[in-house]
Amino acid sequence: YNAIQAIIQMEEKEPMIVQAYIQIVLARCIGKMELVEKSCVGSDDLIYRTVSYVSGNFRKKFSLEEMAHDLGVSKYVLSRVFSKTFHRNFNQYLNDARLSYACTRLVNSGDTILDICLDSGFDSQRTFNRVFKERYRINPSEYRKLKR
Template identity: 30%
Template sequence: MKPLLFRIPKTEVESFRVQVDDLPHFYDTLHFHPEWQITLMLEGTGTHFVGDKVARFQPYDIYFLGSNLPHVFRNDKEYYTSRLRAHSVSVYFRGDILGEHFFDIPETQHLKILLSESSRGFRIRNNEANALTQLIESIAEKQGFEKLLTFLKILDEISVSPQKEFLSSITYQNTRKELDNQRINAVFEFLMQHYAREIILDEVAEIANMTPNAFCRFFKLRTRKTFSAFLNDIRIGHACRMLQSGNSSVLEICFASGFNNVSNFNRQFKQRMKMAPGLYLRQYDSAR
């Protein structure tokens, strides 16, 4: 599949766009657009790929994505075969939304910093609704000047949030080369479909139309991770989801996530989650 340069629809009566998505699953192709994007997840779980970062998303996560930052939110497999819904509220806007120099005045310097920081993309994780998620959700119902004030309030609240978690690495370079994006998108799509089985380097390199050695160099340069580490990130993310569901044993989850032995699964899980799978399950159960 080819990564798309999105054209965000805009009319003469709005300076920024608010979009509510309530679908079987989110759009699942890597893409970018010149607008900044704020997205609140209301329903749906899955895996995000932002710049060079792959991780899980969940309800009440808030994303702030910079201009032309490649990204995709791919729902879990069951969203494609069930009646589950993916529901989000997004705000798309340009840097000159209130004039060329609006973010240069003293009162908006903190917002100018916010826009600059978003070139890497960041996320605010929330386990439940709060004042900020309610504010973002409410903008879909606002009109005119009240809508604009709500937008500015959202920016202000996000800028002072202590929970901002940067996504792409500080060394991430957005090359925006069509062929590079096309290759990464094809690999990402393949891994999301087949992470639960054994995957060998040669077949993934073939998908990218590269030799294994060239693919390894390309992939590390593009994602700042080795291919095996990236694949294990995806597998551990899905293992966490299965642990949270509480319907399978650690041993079952190990093999269902694509690991062929428990010791490696435990090691990879602890490396990423800073705890063993059993402790993760107990902590999650106690928090419910």
């Protein structure tokens, strides 16, 4: 509880300090959890497979239709999973995954913004800048300066 309170009360979130607090919370929780073999953890569950698919492929170009085909479901079923489970559509969810990866790269690498945006799965820097600014209300270079 104290670690979570400390994170909430931090005026400026330092990633290393937040990570340390989260590790404390996880260390306390792990002892209370029952370990389950991975093969038993919802590997056939569509939500689990959806998250895994996006996590493993967000840096590539793919569509809802291609993903649905690969998962063996209709695009309509998959679309409902995104809206009901994640409260966003496929493109929003995919862009969130790409932006999260891009933010980490912006802060932790010296790579150019163009390289980061293309490596994150965006088609162009123009699209990346637009989506980034919609989400964070600043452009990628301002974000990089602010977080460093």
